[in-house]
Amino acid sequence: MNPRIVSQNILKELPTRTRDIISRRFALGKNEKPETLESIGKSFKITRERVRQIENDGIKKARKIAEESNDFKEAINFYQKEIQKHGGVVREDKIAVGNKNHIIFLISLTDKIIREKENDDFYAIFATSEENILRAKEVVKKTIKELEEKGVPQEIKTFPEELEISKKILKTYDGKAMGLSTWPEVNPKTVKDKIKLILSQEKKPIHFKDITEMIGNLPQKRNLHPQTIHNELIRNQEFVLVGRGYYALKNWGYNPGRVRDVIYQALSVSESGLSKDEIVNFVLNQRMVKESTVLLNLQNKKFFKKDKEGKYKIKEA
DSSP: OOHHHHHHHHHTTSOHHHHHHHHHHTTOSSOSSOOOHHHHHHHHTSOHHHHHHHHHHHHHHHHHHHHTOHHHHHHHHHHHHHHHHTTTEEEHHHHOOSSHHHHHHHHTTOSSSEEEOOOSSBOOEEESOHHHHHHHHHHHHHHHHHHHHHOSOEEOSOOOGGGGGBSSEEEOTTSSEEEETTSTTTSOOSHHHHHHHHHHHHTSOEEHHHHHHHHHTSSSOOOOOHHHHHHHHHHOTTEEEEETTEEEEGGGTOOOSOHHHHHHHHHHTOSSOBOHHHHHHHHHHHOBOOHHHHHHHHTOTTTEEEOTTSOEEEOOO
């Protein structure tokens, strides 16, 4: 059963102008997107209201033709069963795969399947009854309320298929939790939010080039240049450079600054001073550098001094 052939067999029974208008309104020809009433009206030099009348009349005629078509009945029966497999209501793009516009046209000719167009809250959906639509939307409403009360993404134990019709509920980057689409940890909008999402999920410092690649793999795909990511990491105080090109989140306990600044931070909280090993351990927990880099900075007598016991302290000004 080929939906394109089924729809074309129905259309060819219609008057030429009617067939052309319906084809353009449903994008059944070369154009992938439906045309507006106004654009079609201009090409025929008639009003948009007249185009609407011709379209409506054509749909009525197409329905009568479809009623006599065994291929049409077979197609509708097939799509009914497919929708039932998803509980009686499903996102349109799960059913209308390949020849999408032809499938939508065929379904517009029957009362056995209901199509709701996409809006701000829901994706376009197919359903076998109004009751199934109401039930699915009630599941969505209840889940949104629960998520709002929790305030943070919730681990997914089961993800009811009804939730897939909602634009307000999304799975997280790793697919292990779900939350509201307005939450940056679920649906990051800005470059900063995307970086925070990647670092939070990975839970370790990452090189800015790897962060760029991971952002490109997010569900809301958007390819960014590595320099764009690097610039955001540099200018935003929520991120800390911990190694050559490697960044971490400040709230993980990383302090900003150079290796020398980290040594200074370690010594500033110790009145008796710290041994070389203690300082090295502290810095290596804060920075992805070689031990020799720490020791080289520690030898800077302009900032640090070593006492008779071999412990290092901050050199007073």
